[in-house]
Amino acid sequence: MCHLVLFFSSFFLFQICLFAEVFDCPYQALICDDTPACRSCLAAKPTADHALIHYTPNCKLPLRALTRGCTAAKGYAGYIKYLSCPDSVAINNRVVIATSVFGVIGLIAALSAAAVIYGYRKDTRSLRERILFGIMFGNAIYSLTNTIPVGYESTAPESCGNSLMASSEGAIRGMWFWGKYTMVPYELFIIAASIVTLKTGSINVPWKFFFDFF
């Protein structure tokens, strides 16, 4: 019936249809089966007593109406069944945790190297150490970013693959780029300083650094 209602798309009848949705969980499953985006989330064609769902993060929005309808409707508590989360998600989580551990170790290591340069005043004596101090700074930011397991995903069947830190993804990825984009100019600085040294023998940055470089 609801199909017909939608077909005629009268505002009044549409309201009735929405009202019907609350009660008719299997009907929502049929509507889902009619929508391509939602159909891709169904593991099999929905039946009268269950709808088998293969959840991926892309299913969050298409399945919203179905899950809401089945939660609100009485007697349909077990109507939606989820396939278990694939092993790859758990493996990915392990990789993310490993990255995080490397990040912690890397952060400590980079700060230690920076502390040695700073504490022993090596930066006041040599251009090389000053550049290395900058590189350690970039590495510290990069490692700090790696410590945050932003790629960690849920392994629960009903939210399989959903990122647990999706809202902070932008900031953390931005920090990741901060580290990367700090290190690459320092690497260019190393090469530029090396070229000037090989051309002139200078071990600092003279005023005509860029002229010497070219």
Next chain:
Amino acid sequence: MYERAAHAGCIATGLLVFIGFWATAGQYNAEYLETSSYTVQQGLLAKYDTLVETFVQVWLGLLGIMVAMWVYQRMFLFEGLKKQWDTGLTEAEEQWDRDLWADDEHTRGQRANKCRLLDVIEEGYLEIVKPLEPYVATYIIFGVPAILMATSWCGGHSEAATPTVNCQHLCEMVLALRTLVTVGVYFSDAASREQLCDVRKLRLRVWHRMRPSAGAGPDRARHARVTYIKEDEVRIIPSREVSTEDHVETNIDISYAEAGV
């Protein structure tokens, strides 16, 4: 001053990239949360992926420039210099007798200047170029997973909907090791390693340098020096080229140098 500008440029580049990326991604995220349209959400996700891809590709472009410059420096400039050093040595040996008999001041002066210049360049090479080469090599080696990460193949194996091991996560894990390798290169130097292992001395040194009162007034400065010497039992030797205000700090530096640091 020019060096400070270069350092500031390096740090500012990273910071600007962070702000730029964060602002754009934040805007996409806000739009994503506001909309209830599946198509719009997918469009925003695609936009975000394109943003990440663009930032990675620009970074790879910079990496490419770095590699090209390194090839120029290593293959052309350094090889040319090596030839000059070898030629200079041969010339010096061959013409030693002739110069002595010829007694040509001008020729000898020229040759001496050239030798001096080559010596200076060699010193510079040993001070800057050679010790920094392993860091460049590390960066180039770790450029491989970064390039792999930017490929569409890896992108295809990183989609949340695909039940495969995430290629980008793997690349990120490998890239996380770069810091460890970089620091490992730094501590491959025995002296630096010793400095790190003496944690107490390192802590004191960092503390002394960070402390704002160091050199602020004669009494406090003297106190700082005495405390330090008592703790570490390091002998003070006369300082060189010291201004009055950094007298204490310089003493400490030299005393460390004396202690074999």
